[in-house]
Amino acid sequence: MNTNSKIYIAGHQGMVGSAIVRKLQNEGYTNLVYRTSKELDLTDQSAVKAFFESERPEYVFLAAAKVGGINANNIYRGQFLYENLMIEANVIHQAYTAGVEKLLFLGSSCIYPKFADQPIHEDSLLTGALEPTNEPYAIAKIAGIKLCETYRDQYGSDFISAMPTNLYGLNDNYDLNNSHVLPALIRKFHSAKINGDKEVVVWGTGSPLREFLHVDDLAEACFFLMENYSDGQTINVGFGSDLSIKELAETVKAVVGFEGKLVFDASKPDGTPKKLMDSSRLRKLGWKPKIDLLDGIRSVYDSVDKSGW
Numbered sequence: 001m002n003t004n005s006k007i008y009i010a011g012h013q014g015m016v017g018s019a020i021v022r023k024l025q026n027e028g029y030t031n032l033v034y035r036t037s038k039e040l041d042l043t044d045q046s047a048v049k050a051f052f053e054s055e056r057p058e059y060v061f062l063a064a065a066k067v068g069g070i071n072a073n074n075i076y077r078g079q080f081l082y083e084n085l086m087i088e089a090n091v092i093h094q095a096y097t098a099g100v101e102k103l104l105f106l107g108s109s110c111i112y113p114k115f116a117d118q119p120i121h122e123d124s125l126l127t128g129a130l131e132p133t134n135e136p137y138a139i140a141k142i143a144g145i146k147l148c149e150t151y152r153d154q155y156g157s158d159f160i161s162a163m164p165t166n167l168y169g170l171n172d173n174y175d176l177n178n179s180h181v182l183p184a185l186i187r188k189f190h191s192a193k194i195n196g197d198k199e200v201v202v203w204g205t206g207s208p209l210r211e212f213l214h215v216d217d218l219a220e221a222c223f224f225l226m227e228n229y230s231d232g233q234t235i236n237v238g239f240g241s242d243l244s245i246k247e248l249a250e251t252v253k254a255v256v257g258f259e260g261k262l263v264f265d266a267s268k269p270d271g272t273p274k275k276l277m278d279s280s281r282l283r284k285l286g287w288k289p290k291i292d293l294l295d296g297i298r299s300v301y302d303s304v305d306k307s308g309w
């Protein structure tokens with residue numbers, strides 16, 4: 001890529017896409033293309049075809065997806081499978097047809113088996129059963145990886161896929177039912193502090209282990225991979241260490257300054273017991289994360305708009 005390259009960021013209003021846009025702009029890239037979901041419905045094959053034919057981007061970051069936390073994944077199962085399959089199939093196929101030079105597809109750590117050996121190596125893909133709560137989303141993401149892989153095999157397309165661990169950062173979703181754990185906890189502890197509540201309910205047992213990466217670190221990794229990685233093998237993008245949901249809740253509680261109790265609601269699903277990525281493939285190429293979890297949570301808490309909570 002050079003600073004005049006025409007780059008399409010699919011999903012530029014989401015947490016990941018907007019972080020990639022900020023990174024590209026900071027690097028001096030000026031020829032960025034994007035569309036809101038109202039302007040371009042990525043599940044609509046003919047609309048995506050027309051968009052690629054008229055815009056002819058040279059590079060594509062495919063960060064558009066139907067996403068959510070454990071509850072959203074579990075409830076909107078059909079939508080998570082259908083919408084993600086359609087978005088990926090349309091964007092990846094039209095990128096190939098329009099002769100896009102390079103495409104980066106973003107997957108998710110939930111593509112790996114529920115009981116994969118830890119830390120999870122890229123080679124554990126398709127070696128075991130998936131976590132049921134997010135199986136539809138994972139199957140769609142696996143299909144996206146395989147589209148990149150097979151278009152490389154069959155057509156020589158330089159399409160790569162990166163698997164981020166659990167993410168947080170600017171422009172996250174704070175909906176209490178549909179969000180991921182970190183934004184949900186930030187909101188719950190903040191509201192409890194403001195309302196003078198005595199306790200905050202944390203879903204599940206608190207024992208699952210999760211790894212968290214700030215989305216600005218992910219955006220750095222995506223930029224790095226677009227510049228330096230052209231291999232058919234998918235590549236993990238993790239932080240390097242994990243903590244339990246209970247420890248995470250204690251950390252968020254301290255950052256927010258809530259003084260009440262934590263209550264665990266074990267009727268809510270825990271999901272995968274442990275999900276730490278082996279990111280050595282990427283680390284060996286020279287990338288590493290810069291934002292420590294505590295600093296990341298503090299900066300998110302300070303900057304998020306809490307007015308609607």
Ligand code: GFB
Binds near residue numbers: 185203208270
């Ligand atoms: O972040 P999260 O929704 O997704 O939940 P996953 C992580 C853990 O936090 C689970 C617990 O064990 C939840 O039960 N948790 C505790 C909470 N309190 C809350 C809360 O208030 N809200 C939420 N959301 N969780 C997702 C996948 O799995 O990870 C997606 O469903 C995607 O497909 C994403 O891969 C990265 O880490 O369990």
